Amino acid sequence: MKLPLAIASLVVFAVHGVVFYDQFFHKWERYQTAYFDQVRTQTKSDAERNEMNGRSPRIEQIIVTSFGDSRVDRCTTCHIASDDPRFAGHAQPLKTHPYLKELGDVQRNGVWERRHKFNDFGCTVCHEGQGRGLSEHYAHGEDHYWPEPLLGYVTQEPWRKDLLPGLKGKEYMQAACAQCHSEENFAQTPVLNRGRQLFFESNCYGCHRIEGMSDGVLGPELSEAGKKFKIDYLTESIVDPRAGMASSFMPKFNLSPADVKALVIFLKSRRGVNLTETSLSVFRSRLHDAASVSDTKPVAPGAADVVARGKQLVEDRACAACHKIGDKDGGIAPDLSFEALMKDNEWLVDHFKNPRGRMPDSIMPAFKFAVADFEAMTAYLATLKTPPALGAPADTYKALCARCHGDKGDGAGPVALYIDPSPRDLTKVAFMNSKPRDRFVASIQKGVHGTSMPAWEKVLNEQQIQALLDHVESTFVKEKRRELKARKVPEKNPVASAKDSIARGEQTFLARCTGCHGRKADGKGPNSLDMLPHPRNLRNHPFVASLSDQRLLESILYGVQGTAMPPWVDYGLSQREAGDLVNYIRSLTQASARPQLRAGR
């Protein structure tokens, strides 16, 4: 028993020894002693020499109260020479902080004077890092958990070595400058200004909201991006948007490393509240400029060539970041290469002004460009009339259909993820064989309203369409068409649309339909996630308006084969109830169509 007791006691003593050593022999004490020694040997004044003789190492700290929450900066404990001009040539940590004209430092009679005095500003206001730390690891914010590592010097997670060199550099500190110098185009923060410019040039603002700057709703709000995210995360999100979230539909923009850095610095400067603002001043300014700012330079009307200007605008504003135009392909949105053959000018202008007015589930941001710009861009798109060269039906399918419907016809083309309602799965035999061929021909010729299916009649003639359908049937459907059962569905809704009919329809809808179509009838009911194709958004007014009563009644009473929509006659739904439902559904779109159309004008 005595041996283990002795060993254990020894361990206890040994650990005490180590802990006490750590406690009483700090690195920073050595730095301070070295500083005192150097000053003693260099100084010419006896007073200073005596002062240094009397000094022993101690924790130095600056308490900063003027900039946001009060900070305790103990950085000068190690960097004790930071304000001593004699140490300009020394190595860190005993190095003088440089005097820089850009920072507003001035030289008077050969003596530099700082604009940002350390006693007022501390260190972390500009450099970030953890002011309270006394060891390099914690103070510089190398600790994985510290949200604000030293800007431009320390990165915590070298998870992608290729990004690492871009994450270092003094420029990153401009994000901290902007915490007080928030005015646009502040001359001392050129990289940040470039980032702000890029935020508009690269269409970031179309999707992302930053308070007081942009109103995009498609992407995450970035008003406080600088507070929430570290520069490594911001950089990765721009360079490779899907690295962090596989379901992100943010396009991968082709930006130069310098531009990425500028954007990151701009985003890092977005922290909601500014260090010089109080919540009261923010509230006041919000009251005053409630009107949102349009940061795009309007093109002067009457310029020489509207089409050329439109082309310029389409290129400048990076439409091809999402769309395909000629050789450029963003891989997100439909092909615009021969847009004039599919859409008329009115549709295009409407769609520019309010993308959801014509296609209620479009993900295209509503850009706040000048109307003249929209018209110029439309004028340019209206010149894209060259039909694509077409060959055999299989090649036609590849060239025109596969982008949405997929090479395998399963509705999973490269852009299908971004298209809502999703492209039809042409391999679903039950659906394909339950609809008359005429309907498919009509869908191809005229398009499907309220969806991304355009009208192909100016690209394909009747013969080509028939050949294409044959190709689809033989390659994807693969089953012989059966005789369609004749169903007794009245052509016109037998129930007249009236208040009580709509009210009855609403009750039936709430009882039977909300599980899939949702309480708002927007197709997002609780069961909808597991269903492919997703339930229809019944508030899609162009789509609903394009349907005849007969087709709506048929879909309700006899179901839609190949989808989750069941034949409701089997569940005891009477024709009168179906009629009430049709009236209810139509009442929804009539109510919702009006404000959206007004927004589009």
Next chain:
Amino acid sequence: MSANTKVTPRENVWRDLPRNLWSSIFRHPLPSSELGQAQTSFTNFFLHIHPVKVNRHTLKATYTFGLGLISLFLFIALTVSGVLLMFYYVPSTTQAYDRMLDLRGSVAFGTFLRNMHRWGAHAMVAAVFLHMCRVFLTGSYKKPREFNWVLGVVLFLLTMFSSFTGYLLPWDQLAFWAITVGTAIAGYAPFVGDKIKFLMLGDTQVGQEALLRFYVLHVVVLPMVMTLMIALHFWRIRKDGGLSRPPEADIAPGTEAMSVQVIASPAPKQSFGLMGIVRGPFTKVGNVPENTVSAWPHLLMAELLVFVLTIAVLLVVSLLFHAPLEEPVNVMHPPNPAKAPWYFLGLQELVSYSAFWGGVGIPGIEVLLLILAPYLERKPGGTGRWFAKERLLPNTLFVTFAVVNIILIIIGTLFRGPNWEFVLPW
């Protein structure tokens, strides 16, 4: 001055002062005889909790593994380090995290104290659990020790609750979300769940009120209640005749079994006073050849060894591993997954299947079964031996429950990733 003249020449006040002082504090010299050892144990406040004599079986390391003592010493280490930490801690949402940074950066021994307190707390939960396993698997809760088992179960729950309340105090992301998850589990109780949660948090979510409540519970209420319970726990051990042991352990090797009968002689009426009331087989009546040794030095040395070993391990672990301190609390940014402290991850895992059964039903039933165990298992025999054959059924049931809980904790800790989906830890 007149008093001085009365001093006999043989006594010198100043020369004898140290000796007088010493002997006034310690009434006996270091004991050399059995009588001296007994007297020392009996008169010293700190030693009187010990019996004068202790059964050899009690000292067998492989019987108890010193788990109860380890729990006690960890409790003491936690109290000492905790009190020192209290000098620096402020239970305020605006200051707590900064105080943590100060403890880590500039307070003398701050990091080390925090490490000791953190790892000690985890170790204590584990040690108390293992102690409970030991007591069950050796059948030690049988008559007359039923209620002491109940006290033990309550102490186990108090230990977990102490650890849980302490978890919030650093006020970092880990603390905030672990307590958010942990108190949400309490909220799944039927009818009163929301009320219990509100009572614990003083609010609908974790905030300043919760921090203050958890602080007061952690540093005042729970330690005091636990101290009282520990005193009761020890008192009962003494009154129940020391640690449990098999009946044959009371017979010294080589003596006749018949000597046991002497114990059964009626208690004397007058001369032994209180001693006559003491029940059980350990009554010091008659010259019974017991299988015992003096508590001084045998028991004391054993305790010292356990103490030094516990402290040594705690110190080494605290030197090598730093207590985590994550980001400052960000209410808008929950980590994914947000996990409760590890000893509640079994519950969280169950909660992921069913909120009520995982959070309230199953743990409630388990605690109830634990408390009732000595009243349900009434068959005598099997006490004082590990995995006694007579107790095959209860032992099997207990081991099954324990292993299932441990497996659930392991799954919850290592195999659960974002959205509580199954992931491999490697």
